[in-house]
Amino acid sequence: MARILIVDDEDSIRSILRQLFEYEGHTVEEAGSGADALARVEEFNPHLVFLDVKMPGMDGLEVLEKLHELLPGLQVVMISGHGTIDSAVDATRKGAFDFLEKPLDTDRLLLTLRNALAVRGLSDSVAHLRSEVEARHEIVGASFRIRQVLDRIERVGPTDSRVLITGENGTGKELVARALHRLSRRAEAAFVEVNCAAIPSELIESELFGHMKGSFTGAVQDRPGKFELADGGTLFLDEIGDMSLAAQAKVLRALEEGKVTRVGGQKARVVDVRVIAATNKELATEIEAGRFREDLFYRLNVVPIELPPLRERRDDIPMLVQHFAEGMTVRDGLPPRRFAPGAIDRLKTLDWPGNVRELRNTVERLLILAPDEEITERDVDLLVGGAAQGVSLGSELMQAGTLAEFRDQAERAFLLQKLREHEWNVSETARVLEMPRSNLYKKIEKFDLKREG
Secondary structure (H helix, E strand, C coil): CCEEEEECCCHHHHHHHHHHHHHCCCEEEEECCHHHHHHHHHHHCCCEEEEECCCCCCCHHHHHHHHHHHCCCCEEEEEECCCCHHHHHHHHHCCCCEEEECCCCHHHHHHHHHHHHHHHCCHHHHHHHHHHHHHCCCCCCCCHHHHHHHHHHHHHCCCCCCEEEECCCCCCHHHHHHHHHHHCCCCCCCEEEEEHHHCCCCCHHHHHHEECCCCCCCCCCCEECHHHHCCCCEEEEECHHHCCHHHHHHHHHHHHHCEEECECCCCEEECCCEEEEEECCCHHHHHHCCCCCHHHHHHHCCEEEECCCHHHCHHHHHHHHHHHHHHHHHHCCCCCCEECHHHHHHHHHCCCCCHHHHHHHHHHHHHHHCCCCEECHHHHHHHCHHHHHCCCCCHHHHCCCCHHHHHHHHHHHHHHHHHHHCCCCHHHHHHHHCCCHHHHHHHHHHCCCCCCC
16 A cells, blocks of 8 residues: 655644545555655655645745655645646646645545556555545436436447547536446556646646656656556546647547657657547537537547436436435445435425536535434425525526516526536636636625535
């Protein structure tokens, strides 16, 4: 198992990460400051460091540089509650393996850990993490729409064909990608995920294809890209519709030639990678608008898989609720609860704009906050306000007394829906809505919009 050093000035963050990583069987040490981390690192000799950016005294970026001086091959993951594109670019150029924003997502942490250990060649740790991550990513449902999806997965999974997965946010596109990988001949090799929407355009080429030491300011060591890390395995390009046109051209060339060249490098490297892509956008519309390359679309869309929103597969809700509740009870130590039939029926009536992801968060909230052993319809009505209210232009809006009230309620519903679609990333939501970020913050305050869960 791996040796992991957690560096953060917040006791609660260190405690949460220690609990997660020790549960996975790793050896964990903590440091509350940059100076403490540098004092411990030579004796502990960690395989991986999770390093906070903002700390009193020596900040994380300064610590990152000193860590690479002490241990040049060390993998460092930066974490920050105040993540910006500039800090992500700066950290990556200084050799950080990845950059994660708080609040930290357990699945993203485990995936990042697995990818970092794969680079270090810790195969036993990677195998253990693979089984743990896959246990969290089962496709659950028996409706006709889901059976169609599962049938297509079973047919295309064992092949090397490229797959384009489409569907709204929260429908489970990553689950499908992982299922395809598990069924393939590449199942024992790496599954590498790239969120194209989260990588700044100036970093995408380095992220995908790697770079050579000295190829740009801050490139302190050679670094393989995601294509190389996925060699022999599967590369999952999530949110491909958000990739810049320049990056699209380079990805198309890599797919056509089966070769990649690192930034600043001269030698092309042959890679054997199965590419699976996903998007929540209508790529036909993006192509028409000149934002997506038609030739890349045809390269990726060999086998399409469309995921239905939860509102179109409501019969799966009882099975999903049971699956989430059982998993949270066993894995996360939440108190066991029974869901009364009335509670299930109530959950089936809601709109679920956040789809399965929103349902999972709702189940977790009910398990934590419901006062009795049995969760009732009343608990759902009291504790699931955001989902119960919905965001559609329904009867509540029609009860507005004036046109101004109707406009305000409609605007509130629209903004809430868009924030949910983009997981409350205000910058991304403002970009999509083509409005200044400061204006969106004012609207959030005006309408008292709050993230559910």
